[in-house]
Amino acid sequence: MARSAEKLKILVVEDSEGDFILFEESLREEFLEPVIDRAVTFSAAAKLLKSKSDYDTILLDLTLPDSRGTELVTDILDLAGQIPVIVLTGYLDKNFGIQTLSLGVSDYLLKDEIEPIQLYKSISYSRERKRIVNQLAYSEEKYRNLFQLSPQPMWLCDLVTFRFLNVNEAAIKHYGYSLDEFLSMTVRDIYPKEDIPILEERIKTTSASGSLYFRGIVRHKKKNGEIIDVDLQSNTIDFDNKKNQLVLANDITEKLNYISSIQSQNEKLKEIAWIQSHVVRAPIARMIGLIDLIKNFGDGEVNKSELIEHLLNSAHELDGIIRDITNKTESIELGNKE
Structure with a gap:
């Protein structure tokens, strides 16, 4: 089988020299020019992860000189962030290796059964699975922001x-x-x-x-x-x-109130238009008739004083109508300002 052309950067956290050599050989057999860093303690691994965040995968032994078990796994996962972590365990730790999956590790491998192709598949699947999980988390965060913001x-x-x-x-x-x-x-x-x-x-x-x-x-x-x-x-x-x-x-309270205000103003405008076209015409027609009488008849033929009185009454009526129109217009303008 041809080696993968992916140039991966891998951190192996393993204190056993013999196990590390086996893992390194398996990695070089399956991947083309992998960059492999080693840490023999949790402290050394933490230092590397804090200074470098570009690892593609972390291979983690469950027992180190300065940390082990659940505490070790959770601490490494916290430092790893988006980097997939694969646990390496012996037969005695098989059950705990399975339990680590619930803690967030991507996979677990039994040291005595590791073959190069198995290690290759585990790394490839873990990276792809982590990519999908990260993508889902990003989508979830995006939609959560759409909701919250x-x-x-x-x-x-x-x-x-x-x-x-x-x-x-x-x-x-x-x-x-x-x-x-x-x-x-x-x-x-x-x-x-x-x-x-x-x-x-x-x-x-x-x-x-x-x-x-x-x-x-x-x-x-x-x-x-x-x-x-x-x-x-x-x-x-x-x-x-x-x-x-x-x-x-x-x-939409303000919108509905605005629409209601516009409708009310339209009703007032319709009323003003009706007054102008109907009510105003009556006194004007009378005034025209009275003026015509005064103009066309002599002094003895009509009582001009009486006609002038009627003319004055019609003028007052017209003035009242105009005043009413003015008041209605002002109420519309006031409503617009509000």
Whole structure:
């Protein structure tokens, strides 16, 4: 079998000279020009790992002059970080070798059974497994950041009890509850009491339909008692091998208030337009008629004083209408400033 062209850098933590020589020969048989560092004590290994972080694999004997067993494994794993650790053990330590897998080591090998090809496979599989685990951890961290750093309030809740399982910082700031308070509450606790029957009916309807996706406008209550209108979106998500509900809540109270204000202003504008097109025309028509009488008839034919009185009354009526229009216009302008 041709040697692997990978130029690996490997740290062998082994105090036995004979065992180290066997491992070194096996590594050089399977890998092309491997860089092999050796540490015979935990202290020496710790010094190397603190000064160098570019090892591809660590081969670890379970018994060293200055450390052994669980303590040795956990200390090396802490120093190794993202570097895969393969435990090397004798027959007497076989059971403990298996237990080390639960501590986080990538693999364990029995010293008396190690063959070059076996060592090659263990290193290759351990590195690939570690790469996948690191990739999953990165993805998990990325999505956790998307959740925690979202500017919109978000939370995760149990699909059966509707108890909060996690909430992001935006939800904590917006609703006023601390994280511990949220985790002791259910979704029902942020709804006004009169809206809970609506919530229960929605839960019943979505569960019966088989689709747990929901989007709609609901009312929520903050810790300070303020009632807000919320554009709510929710869907199921797998979390800890269990289906839960992920919710995004967008407070649209100001938006709805703005829309309501615009609608109110539009109604006032319609009213002003109606006044201008209907109410204003009546006194103006009378004034035109009165002026026409005064202009076209002689002094003896009409009572000009009476006509002027009617003309004055129509002018006052028109003035009142214009004043009313002005007041309505000012109220619209004041609303815009607010």
